Amino acid sequence: MTAPIIFCEDIHTNDDLISFREQTFILKEKNIYIEQLGELFKIMNPNLLYVDVKEYEKKKQEFIIEYTQVEKDKFRGCWVYLPWKGYFIHMLTPKQYSLVRTNRNKNLITTEEQDVLINSCVATIGLSIGNSIATSLAYNGIGGKVKLAEFDTIDTSNLNRIRAGICQVGEKKIDVISQQIYEIDPFIQQYLFKNGLDDSNLESFFIKDKPDIIFEVIDDFVMKIKLRLMAKKYGVPVVMCTNIGDRVLIDIERFDLDKDLPLFGGRVENIPEEILNNPDNTDILKNEYAVKLVGRELIPDRALNSVSAIGKDLVARPQLMSTVTISSGLSAYIARKILLGETNLSGSYFIKFSELFF
Structure with missing residues (x-):
């Protein structure tokens, strides 16, 4: 499995993107950068959201323009390629993305x-x-x-x-x-x-x-x-x-x-030593060990009966x-x-x- 290939602002240029597109199979390009900038602005300015809709939209557009204006050979945000899907996605930078993605955790998590x-x-x-x-x-x-x-x-x-x-x-x-x-x-x-x-x-x-x-x-x-x-x-x-x-x-x-x-x-007494001293027997006794590890008294009847049925009516623990x-x-x-x-x-x-x- 190949990890994502990531191009980031201030590190890569548009020429890097052009070269990558020429050499790589891309099933779909997806640009969510502008949409995410809108989300970023919203979470940074929640006080504006429910006060003046026109003023909010005006300031949001100014914010988006600020974060999209760039020299001709450069770009803003990050481009992320997912090799297993063939998707090439324009999105926020790591810090910005983390801020937006975890925003709904606040203040449950500070x-x-x-x-x-x-x-x-x-x-x-x-x-x-x-x-x-x-x-x-x-x-x-x-x-x-x-x-x-x-x-x-x-x-x-x-x-x-x-x-x-x-x-x-x-x-x-x-x-x-x-x-x-x-x-x-x-x-x-x-x-x-x-x-x-x-x-x-x-x-x-x-x-x-x-x-x-x-x-x-x-x-x-x-x-x-x-x-x-x-x-x-x-x-x-x-x-x-x-x-x-x-x-x-x-x-x-x-x-x-x-x-x-x-x-x-x-709670398993000498079982760890027994297992390490006789590793070849572990596979044979694994269901017995599993029951001891959990505690027979904690296992419901259906689950306990299922363990004894493995190799007879069942192939594995349900x-x-x-x-x-x-x-x-x-x-x-x-x-x-x-x-x-x-x-x-x-x-x-x-x-x-x-x-x-x-």
């Missing part, structure tokens, strides 16, 4: 808080449930740097919980989510680990642009443990979202505050998009609270929908 969030590095490992988590973070303006790790491709059976369509069946999950994030904000810096995480790249995942928070939603129990041991070493908080039918379990491990925290909140969606919203909330220093708690949090509704 300007100062938004700056902290957008300047953070967030990581999502596992891009089935992680697909919704990563996009939720992006929509909330959390993470100007994003790390994604996933090796798998999209199957048709994934379409019950992954934001994708039939045109993307067979494509790599990481490419699909990467494109989705770029289409939300093409200026986000992405680091893609297309083969997932393993012993050869795990430490490098932490070293360059160390993540400020990690969302872990993978099935590999060996890697779950190794990831946490590395997070302890580098002091990075880990959040795990587990969807169990119409229930959500959130585990928060603040290794950034306490590197001596027991893995998984200490999950629902409704639960995934709630997990992703909670993930953005948790990321915000941790990154803004509004909580220092570690622990497990269980949400049972039937106790909230019916």
